[in-house]
Amino acid sequence: MAEINGPREGDSEPDYRFTLANERTFLAWLRTALGLLAGGVAVHQLVPAPTALSTLLAGLCVVLAAVLAASAYPRWRQVQAAMRAGKPLPKSGLLVLLTAGILVITVTAAALVVFS
Template sequence: MTTAEPENTAEPDNTAEPEPDYRFTLANERTFLAWLRTALGLVAGGVAVHQLVPGWSVPGARTALAALALALATVLAAASYPRWRRVQRAMRRGEPLPSSPLVPVLAVGVLVITLFAAVLVLVG
């Protein structure tokens, strides 16, 4: 009488996967850190707008602009590690690199923040 082996549903161990060229691993890490630097820059910008920019004629404008920058920073910081991990896994498995939704999110987010700031500056 044989017993069935329990099915392992956990994520496979990376020890069986070949290590990618270290240059690609380091490039992936630099990209991850660039996403984090961008998020930190947005945090600094949001705090600076809220604390240092004199009030505009539109009530709550500073808070809204700061909140937009902080919201985009939160999205980038939260999504950067899973992106790094997906790319690292694809490199180890020799698969095509996954596309990233972060690029259009960042582009649209910065565009929205910039347009909102421009309107506030023009309105005064």
């Protein structure tokens, strides 16, 4: 929570390029979440004869979008705090989660195309 209340004593301001790169990464997570949300809404609205599979696909997109959007700011904050404290950057489970989520969405979309 140091970033919200200001840097902790002994912390230093990181090079602005790293701070901006961290911000760009945060915004990329949000863009990805918005893209997934748009995909979920599009599947829900544009599939002519909704099935359980298309509903599942739309739901998966929306849920993954919500998880990414909810995780983006805490991740930005953790990285910023580590940079200020001169510590190694924290590991992120978001990459594995996003990869697995996109894989499940892709397989579900393929099933929708093949079986519809």
